[in-house]
Amino acid sequence: MKKLIVIILCLISFRSQAQYQIITTVVKKVIKAIDLKVQRMQNETIWLQNAQKTIENELSKFRLTEISNWSEKQKSLYDDYYQELWKVKSTIAYYQRIKELAANQLAMVSEYQRAWKLFQSDQHFKPDEIIQMQRVYVGLLDASAKNLDQIMLVVNPGKTQMTDQQRLEAINQAGDRLEENYSDLKQYNNQNMILSLHRAGDLNEIQTIKSYYGLH
Known part of the structure; x- marks a missing residue:
């Protein structure tokens, strides 16, 4: 009987470890995808920031209403360029x-x-609770990655036909969802910290947990 119990416990432990590894792998893939998307967004933003000054300088050169002695062909040519800028x-x-x-x-x-680094080392959480935490994190991070995809789709003129105002509104909507994902993650973290405090045995342990999580 004792051997059977040991075997069962080992199987449960192995299964928990396998689940943990699978979920951890998924999280790493999602974070890598997020990093790549953010890097692309940052690169495009830096390029546009550098281009802004050049564009404004160019725009100041072509005030068509102030230009005289130009042929209609010249005006038409620079008007198109002006509008594109x-x-x-x-x-x-x-x-x-x-x-x-x-x-x-x-x-x-x-x-x-x-x-996540803190929760894994917190002895107030059971292995199955740690696995559940990872599942929640997968959901939150995956949702934010999808919202990033939506933003990248919107800012690509070749894939979406929108006015600038419509594009900005769509970005803001996806952005609001991103901020909600972040807020949900912080709220979930706070809930777990509070749960750890509730499981503390005495005041000294409570103070230790507060210090561990940087709570005041």
Whole structure:
């Protein structure tokens, strides 16, 4: 009987470890995907920031209403160029929003990594609870990755036909969902910290947990 119990416990432990490894692998893949998307967003934002000054300088050169002695052909040529510059300039406006969202996403991943490292070492949580935490994190991080995909789709003029205003609204909507993902993650972390405090045996242990998680 004792041998049977030992075998059963070993099987349960093995199964828990296998589940943990699978979920951890999924999380790593999601975080890698997020990092790549954020890097792409940041690169595009940096390029547009550098381009902004050049565009504004170019725009100041072509004030068609102030130009005289030009043929209609010249005016038409530079009018097209002028309009194209304005389109790019208006695009820069919503890339500022993207820059903010990229920073927000990096903060979310950093918050997950910080809290997850602490929870794994917290003896107040059982192995199956740790696995469940990872499942929740997978859901939150995957949702944020999908919202990043939506943003990248919107900012690609070749894939979506929208006015600049419609594009900015779509970015803001996806951005709001990203911020909600981040808020949900922080709330979930706080709930787990509170649960750990409730499981403390005495006041000294409570103070130790508070110090461990940086709570005041």
